[in-house]
Amino acid sequence: MKTLRQYIDKIKPHFEEGGKLSMFHSVYDGLETFLYVPNSTSKSGVHIHDSVDTKRVMSVVVMALMPALFFGMYNVGYQHYIAIGESNTDFWTIFLFGLLAVLPKIVVSYGVGLGIEFIVAQYNKHEIQEGFLVSGMLIPMIVPVDTPLWMIGVATAFAVIFAKEIFGGTGMNIFNVALITRAFLFFAYPGKMTGDSIFVRTDDTFGIGAGHIVNGYSGATPLGQIATASPETFTGIKDTMGHTISTWDYFIGLIPGSIGETSTLAILMGAAILIITGVASWKIMTSVFAGGFAIGLIFNAFGTSVALATPALDHLLLGGFAFGAVFMATDPVTGARTETGKYIYGFLIGVVSMLVRVVNPGYPEGMMLAILLLNVFAPLIDFYVVESNVKKRVKRWNSKNA
């Protein structure tokens, strides 16, 4: 380990201003601080610091995403082998298929996003910000498995540049970067982001799992089925082979959907990590579910269409609702930042996402739009919370002076 440290110290001068590799300073600096905690000491203010830093926080979020990611990989393979009629393929082959299908997306998302981050850091002469570690992992998890890699690359580049860097980087952005990526894909390439043919990979992956679709297969997601079904003929949500599935199946998550979003169980494991470590706000998480459940119950009372009649609990388990509530709505930068505001913010996300999903026939899923909409309103919510604090103080002044 000593030799590594010595080597780092030896090459350091090359990357500093005037060195022959100074154009790669941000890369060097990023790598050095990744390997070793910087030994710079405090210049003003407090002399000791808490050992937590953004690297720690971001890596905890990435860890919290792991259960959902691994489950998603397995599910990609599982759905594929059902579609080609080889559902008794062994576990590791199924997982390997999913791994190979998902890994390139992660590589592309990180490659493009971190690449831009490095360039911007070099250009602005600041340190590399860790925020994209999370965004870069979220992006592959919220797209359908058959999204082409180049689309992910283009959308990631768009989101990182126009949703983050032009605002000043992590901490300054108004919109959740991963959701902007998805929104870009959704509106720029609607054909590749909706429909029955994209959520289950039916082709092979690097030669693995070649086969032909069996008869009776349909790749429609549960929410897709709900959105298009008519109340007269609807006989419950079906899996890809036409068997009726239940609330328990939605919870476990072996159903078609975006890569990381299907399993509420795996997502709740992540939620537990986030809440125990205190990284994400339990206030936002619980109030998103509360908001969605509350409006779901109201819909059920008036249920005339299939979407309205779907039980409120099922709505929370289907689609990207849980994933959005746990990993997207809780983004501290784009969410409400006051403690009271968090309840309102979360509740409204739950409500709006259900409104989009159920009342609007055009979009079977509403989580993305709901969070992006509330990202816009988060500062307004905070404004009123702050204003109430200010009012108390001004009232105190006035009563004193009167």
Next chain:
Amino acid sequence: MANVISIKKGLDIKLKGEAPAQTPKKVRSKKYLICPDDFHGMIPKVLVKEGDKVLAGSPIMANKNWQDMQIVSPVSGEIVAVNRGERRKVLSIEILADAADKYLSFEAKSPKDLSAEQITELLLKAGMWPLIKQRPYDVIAKPGTPRDIFISTFDSSPLAPNYEFIVAGQEGDFRTGLEVLQKLTSGSLNLGIRPNSKFKEFADIATIQQFQGPHPAGNVGIQIHHTSPINKGDVVWTLSPADVIIIGRLFNSGKSDFTRTIAVCGSEVKVPYYANVLPGVSVEELTKSEVNSNISLRYISGNVLTGVKVNENESLTFYANQLTVIPEGVETHELFGWAMPRPKQFSMSRTYFDWIARLLSKNKSYSLDARILGGERNIIMSGEYDSVLPMDILPEFLIKATIAFDVDKMENLGIYEIAPEDLALCEFVDTSKVQIQKIIREGLDKLKNEFE
């Protein structure tokens, strides 16, 4: 007796190297340095030159904008140098001390027989006025009649000296000091105490408020907020108990005797102790052969949250009630530190498992170094600051308003109620390592200039 005010938010950081309550050693150095920078906001006008002989209590500096405010020599001796830096900025006045102090004598009078004006005049002349600070702005008070005066009798910051122990034996001076201060305000004289502390005995002269809970419960700003918050236009004065003793001593003995009992503490002090010293005493003298010397050290005049970094060859600052020595930490290169469990480091964040260890053992203490342990970022996490600021103030919004210097917003969000020290814990726990105290200090200074 008033009810106990219970502070819920906050954080106690237990560090190694607390000074035990044992008879203070008297420590005297050959040279004393008085630095104008200790007196925030003062533009110094030097009244002495090299070779001048001074007595303890002789003026050596005055404030250029307000010549009545004098800084006096704490010792008798000879001025050996007036050190200047860039653009002839006065850095310090160096005094070679006599073996024993000879004092400039003032008339010892009971404050009961004096008017507020006479008291003010005497305090100014004896160089004791700078001991009185004011809110808003957290600067040396301007003479006048403050709404109230607040004294916190306990310091809850890490390794802080125990004032109950310090005041023991000097109760007479402390009482006289309180009598002096009582004359200066038309409102109330408030003592913030821990429940059942010995300071209860001063209930006849001051209003007692009891506070329990973690740091910053001992910060006078927090106590003011929970007793009678500062409104726009209000001025309150604040002092530390050590300052009250010094003032009381002047009126009892007629001497400008600035002796204070300080704690010499920190993980790198071999045997932490209490010392009786005069301000400006050399750090070397206090730590000679007392500190571990195989690593580079950080000497802090004050506590680890709000103190001033001083060099070994410099001196204790004017207001300091403790000298803390911790490792600098520059030699440490932690491989993948951010990913490690780090059981020996302190974190309020539950991303480390330290919080479990602290739940299991309440007395777990730490030896922390001066590293920042991360890079400075934009503010990312929310609710961090709120969890350690027990005030009805939204710190994040206040800090942002201060960075933007939006005066209306700063006022409305409570800038008048806070001093940088109140937000020190916010700075400590910050994931993004923002220099909050610096931001607030600069904001307060700019605000003061705007209005005066």
